Amino acid sequence: MSAKEARMRGEVRRLLLEHVRPHRRALAVGGVLGFAGTATGLAQPLAAKWVMDSVGARGPVWGPVVVLAGLVVLGAVAAGAGTYLLERTAAGVVRAARGQLVTRIVRLRVDALDRPGDLISRVTSDTTLLSSAATQAVVNSANALVMLIGGIVMMAVLDPILLGISGAVLVLALGAASLVMTRISRAQEGVQRAVGDIGAALERVLGAFRTVKASVAEDRETSKLRAAVDEAWRFETSTAKWNSVARGSAGIAVQLAFLVVLGTGGARVAAGDLGVSSLVAFLLYLFNLSQPISTLVQSATEFQSGVAAVRRMREVQQMPAEAVAAAASTVEPASRPPAGASFRNVSFGYRADPVIHDVSFEIPPGGVTAFVGESGAGKTTLFSLLERFYEPTSGTISIDGRDVADWPLTELRGQIGYVEQDAPVLAGSLRDNICYSAPGATEEELWQALAKTRLTDFVTGLPAGLDTEVGHRGTTLSGGQRQRIAIARALLRRPRILLMDEATSQLDAANELALRETVTEVARTATVIMIAHRLSTVMDADRIIVLERGRVRAQGRHAQLLRGDSLYRELAGAQLLAG
Ligand SMILES: Nc1ncnc2c1ncn2[C@@H]1O[C@H](COP(=O)(O)OP(=O)(O)OP(=O)(O)O)[C@@H](O)[C@H]1O
Secondary structure, three states: OOOHHHHHHHHHHHHHHHHHHHHHHHHHHHHHHHHHHHOOOHHHHHHHHHHHHHHOOEEEOOHHHHHHHHHHHHHHHHHHHHHHHHHHHHHHHHHHHHHHHHHHHHOOOOOOOOOOOOOHHHHHHHHHHHHHHOOOHHHHHHOOOOOHHHHHHHHHHOOHHHHHHHHHHEEEEHHHHOOHHHHHHHHHHHHHHHHHHHHHHHHHHHHHHHHHHHOOOOOHHHHHHHHHHHHHHHHHHHHHHHHHHHHHHHHHHHHHHHHHHHHHHHHHOOOOOOOHHHHHHHHHHHHHHHHEEEEEEEHHHHHHHHHHHHHHHHHHHHHHHOOOOOOOOOOOOOOOOOHHHHHHEEEEEEOOOOOEEEEEEEOOOOOOOEEEOOOOHHHHHHHHOOOOOOOOOOOEEEEEEEEEEOOOHHHHHEEEEEOOOOOOOOOOOOHHHHHHHOOOHHHHHHHHHHHOOHHHHHHOOOOHHHOOOOOOOHOOHHHHHHHHHHHHHHHOOOOOOOEEEOOOOOOOHHHHHHHHHHHHHHHHHOOOEEOOOOOHHHHHHOOOEEEEEEEEEEEHHHHHHHHHOOHHHHHOOHHHHHH
């Protein structure tokens, strides 16, 4: 193990103990109660004997019976309460870990969200490993340590020489067991990684379920999923193997120490240095050590699983996240004038290669601005930069003259309504979906937004109206309905800037006309910036910005650009701007 890995393991172990720290009192009480339960269990046979003896002697039995009954009740209550407290604490540890993870995940930057399925498994599956590692393992090993130390003290009193010999054998064999702990942790981490891979592969299939079926790709996807399942099985069997090696070594350690003590002790008895009774007592104590030793090894393996889980949870905490902004003020100003936007010498690349090159333009408040350009020219990227999903590598983007980097994120995004081209809809009711960006909207505002997007007839025609469930990703809706819901959602927030990635083919002629009227109306109170795919959109636009491979190529109005820009002429005449 390299020094770096050793340092990291140390840090991970410290992190695991941090999950334990807030619950240390509950763990201590739970441990003591469990201990008390065991102790009363040990005393019960003695009390039963006392009852029998009293019956035999025809003496008063009430006293012993009350003591026995008391011990039974006390033992059951203590053991029950101890178990409840430990399990409750375990649930508390899992809850805290899950809480931290989900808070982090929703704050991740958009580019950090690579494998959602794997993230889900970290929240649901990895955290459960933490529960026994951070509670049962800690309490059991503490109890086992007390028993171990007690046994060793008694053995030291009986014969320090024999203790030295058996101790040396035990340390050697247990040292060998501790060597496999790293392997257990690695194998367990492999299991969790493979479970994450299953989640990621499953998410991939379920996210494009219709495509998978339409492509008759079920067999291919099943074999990919089964490969991930097999990988998990491989690591699980490896974990089982190393666990049994650890337990086996602990067993061998005790047996070996037993034999060595029997041999050397026997010789010392023969030489008259040790009484037979002391040797027998010593061997009994040694024999009794096997219980706490196997508990310690078991706890150590559980702890290793916890270490593996904490490691993967730490990776989530280290993923790039957006700054947590202070809660946005709930009181919105009554009037929200349109905001202007400006890009000055902005460059940006998702990876090493830039996709936006030194772009500059001004969008004054109000009106409709249309971006046009070939596929991949960088139109959506400009929207993402305005929403601050990504930071530009150089240059400044401002809204209302203020650098977007200086706006608190929630406030910045509170100014903008964003209608994405694929108009994502979340599982839930129509009402949830439309009010999603403005949960405080009144019923009147809601119906106004529905009217503007021509959704009123559709909604009133549904038996459950706005409470109709839309299904996973809105599968019960048509493409056009999804599009209009996305627009209603954006409008309900009364945006100062409306970003619209125009749908290429979702709306029929009547609804398209209605939408154009809506956009014209919105442009009176907000700055509308559209990624245009239709000739009608650019013809109505107040200004058009033509993008070519991440650069601004030309700006102007439709007639002006038709005359002066060959690429625009080409786009206007071709499918990219369908008339
Ligand atoms: N998340 C991403 N990671 C890496 N590269 C990306 C990412 N998103 C887009 N790109 C690349 O950036 C370039 C610009 O993409 P962008 O989506 O902005 O183009 P666009 O003009 O909106 O295209 P379209 O009209 O087809 O939607 C493309 O070359 C694309 O491959």
